[in-house]
Amino acid sequence: MKIFLDTANVEEVAKHFLTGLINGVTTNPTLIRKSGRNPDDVYQELADIGVQDISMEVYGTAQKMFEEGIRLSNTFGDIATIKLPMTRCGLMACNELSKRGIRTNLQLIFSNPHAITADNAGETYVSTFASRLTDPTVH
Numbered sequence: 001m002k003i004f005l006d007t008a009n010v011e012e013v014a015k016h017f018l019t020g021l022i023n024g025v026t027t028n029p030t031l032i033r034k035s036g037r038n039p040d041d042v043y044q045e046l047a048d049i050g051v052q053d054i055s056m057e058v059y060g061t062a063q064k065m066f067e068e069g070i071r072l073s074n075t076f077g078d079i080a081t082i083k084l085p086m087t088r089c090g091l092m093a094c095n096e097l098s099k100r101g102i103r104t105n106l107q108l109i110f111s112n113p114h115a116i117t118a119d120n121a122g123e124t125y126v127s128t129f130a131s132r133l134t135d136p137t138v139h
Helices: 009-019 031-032 039-048 063-081 088-099 112-120 130-134
Strands: 004-006 024-026 052-055 080-085 104-109 125-128
Touching: 009 039, 024 112, 031 039, 031 052, 039 063, 039 112, 052 063, 063 080, 063 088, 063 112, 080 130, 088 104, 104 112, 112 125
Parallel strands: 004 024, 024 052, 052 080, 080 104, 104 125
Antiparallel strands: none
């Protein structure tokens, strides 16, 4: 099992990453943009502090997610893991990226069948949302 911080706050990541207990970071470009920052700049800052595995979220059609995943992989190399939604388009993009040896992280996994389907698409990681599974206001 690996532990990833779910934030793009570089200062917070640096504080916790230095403990040696964190394996990587998972980010959200929408929240990064809302903070007035450019996602690529944040990814670079995370890389500069030594994070070796950054889940970089993509969205859109299967083709758009695939193309953005390729761009991020080309830009950031081995530290890039492409984070995709557990949707039909996300699974299609995951399958194509995985065939090219690009790490992927399928998110929004809520059940064992989701995890099995993600595995069939070639994912590297799955991101479960345990708090959502136990929160009665979500169902």
